Amino acid sequence: MAQEYEDVDGSEEKDDLGFRDAPALTRKHTRILDACRRRDIDDLQALAISRGGFLTDTIRCQAWPILLGVHTYQRGEQEESSDSWRKLEQHRDEGQVKLDVDRSFVYYPNDDTQTQLDKKKSQLSDLITEVLRRHPYLCYFQGYHDICQVFLLVLPPTTRAAAVARLSALRIRDFMLPSLNPSVAQLRLIPDILRAADPALCAHVSRTEPFFALSDTLTMFAHNVRRYSDIARLFDALLAREQAFTLYVFAQIVLRRRDELFQQDEPDMLHFTLSKLPDDLDLDAVIADAATLFDNHPPESLRGWHSVSSASTLKTTRDVSVCATQTLEDGHKYFEKQCRELQWAQRQEELLRAAWANRTLILAVVIGAGAVYFRKAPIWSSLTSWSIPSHYF
Known part of the structure; x- marks a missing residue:
C-alpha cells in the first residue's frame, strides 16, 4: 500500500518501495526522522543501506545535510547561500561548466516544460559556479554537473551550495585535483575487491584496464543511472557510507553480472559491457550485498590500499562521523598535500624518463x-x- 509524500518541488511522490504494508513504511519513516533529530549518523547509515533508503526527498532534505556535516543553523553555512559569490573572480573552468549544463537533465525530470528545464539549468549553473568561485582551488571535471543536478532536485536552495561544497572538498576531492592519477588509483582497487571475492572473475575482467568504471565512480553513478528515484536512493547509501563504498557498489554490480561477463572474450567487448550499467538493477539488493562485500573484504585488506595517499578521500572519509566534523579548510589542506605528492611523483617520473632516455x-x-x-x-x-x-x- 502506497504512502504519499511531498517533495521539495511540491510534487507528490508515490511509491510503496517494496514494503508489504503501510505500517512497515511508517515505522521506517519514523525511525529515519528520529535519527535525523538526534543527528545519529550510525543509525542513518544502517537505514540508508536497508530497503528503500531514506524513502522520500522530504526526508533526504534532513538526512543528507547531516551526513555531510552541514549545520544550517550556523551563520557561516547560511552565508554560503547568499549572492555574494557573483562578485567573486570567475573560475577558470566556467566555460566547460556552461557546456555541460547545456547538456544536463537528459533523463529526468521528464515531465517539465522547456521553460521549467531552462530554469533548472540556470539554477544548476549558479550552484556549480558558486561552489567553484568560493573554492577556486577545486578543479571542475566533466560529470560533476551530473552529481550537482541530483542535489539540486533533492535539496532546497538554502542547503544546496553548502552540501555540494562539503561533498566536493571532503568526499570527492580526489576527482577535483589537477591530475587524474588519484582517480585512477581508486579504480585499481576494484580488481583487488574482485580478486578477494571471486579470483576467477577477476582474472577474466582483468583482460581490460579498470577504466570502464571511471564514469560511474567519478559521478557517483549519476551519469549512467537513468531513473531519478534510483539515483536518489543510491545517493542515500553513498552519502551514508565512506567514499570507498562506491568502489564496492561497482564491484558488486560486476559480481552480479558474472555469467554475462564470462560470455565476453574480447577485451574491447568486456570494456564496453562493463562500462554500461544494466537496466534491470535491483539497487536495494546491490547496496545490501555491497555492504556485506565491504564487511568481508574491508579496504585495509586490499592489496593496493597501502599505496593510497593518506590525504585521499578514501582514507580521510573512512569514518563518516569524523568526516562530518571536518571543515572546508581541512579539505583544502588535504588538497594541497595531495598536490604536493602529485608534483613530487611527477618530478620522479620525469627523472626516470630522462635517465632511461x-x-x-x-x-x-x-x-x-x-x-x-x-x-x-x-x-x-x-x-x-x-x-x-x-x-x-
Whole structure:
C-alpha cells in the first residue's frame, strides 16, 4: 500500500518501495526522522543501506545535510547561500561548466516544460559556479554537473551550495585535483575487491584496464543511472557510507553480472559491457550485498590500499562521523598535500624518463668513473701489486 509524500518541488511522490504494508513504511519513516533529530549518523547509515533508503526527498532534505556535516543553523553555512559569490573572480573552468549544463537533465525530470528545464539549468549553473568561485582551488571535471543536478532536485536552495561544497572538498576531492592519477588509483582497487571475492572473475575482467568504471565512480553513478528515484536512493547509501563504498557498489554490480561477463572474450567487448550499467538493477539488493562485500573484504585488506595517499578521500572519509566534523579548510589542506605528492611523483617520473632516455651515456659515465676510482684506490694498487710479480715491471 502506497504512502504519499511531498517533495521539495511540491510534487507528490508515490511509491510503496517494496514494503508489504503501510505500517512497515511508517515505522521506517519514523525511525529515519528520529535519527535525523538526534543527528545519529550510525543509525542513518544502517537505514540508508536497508530497503528503500531514506524513502522520500522530504526526508533526504534532513538526512543528507547531516551526513555531510552541514549545520544550517550556523551563520557561516547560511552565508554560503547568499549572492555574494557573483562578485567573486570567475573560475577558470566556467566555460566547460556552461557546456555541460547545456547538456544536463537528459533523463529526468521528464515531465517539465522547456521553460521549467531552462530554469533548472540556470539554477544548476549558479550552484556549480558558486561552489567553484568560493573554492577556486577545486578543479571542475566533466560529470560533476551530473552529481550537482541530483542535489539540486533533492535539496532546497538554502542547503544546496553548502552540501555540494562539503561533498566536493571532503568526499570527492580526489576527482577535483589537477591530475587524474588519484582517480585512477581508486579504480585499481576494484580488481583487488574482485580478486578477494571471486579470483576467477577477476582474472577474466582483468583482460581490460579498470577504466570502464571511471564514469560511474567519478559521478557517483549519476551519469549512467537513468531513473531519478534510483539515483536518489543510491545517493542515500553513498552519502551514508565512506567514499570507498562506491568502489564496492561497482564491484558488486560486476559480481552480479558474472555469467554475462564470462560470455565476453574480447577485451574491447568486456570494456564496453562493463562500462554500461544494466537496466534491470535491483539497487536495494546491490547496496545490501555491497555492504556485506565491504564487511568481508574491508579496504585495509586490499592489496593496493597501502599505496593510497593518506590525504585521499578514501582514507580521510573512512569514518563518516569524523568526516562530518571536518571543515572546508581541512579539505583544502588535504588538497594541497595531495598536490604536493602529485608534483613530487611527477618530478620522479620525469627523472626516470630522462635517465632511461640517456641510459647509454649514463652507463658509460658510470663505468668510466668506476674505472678511474678503482685504479686510484689504495685497494686496487694493493691488489695489482699482490697479483703481478715485480720482475714484470
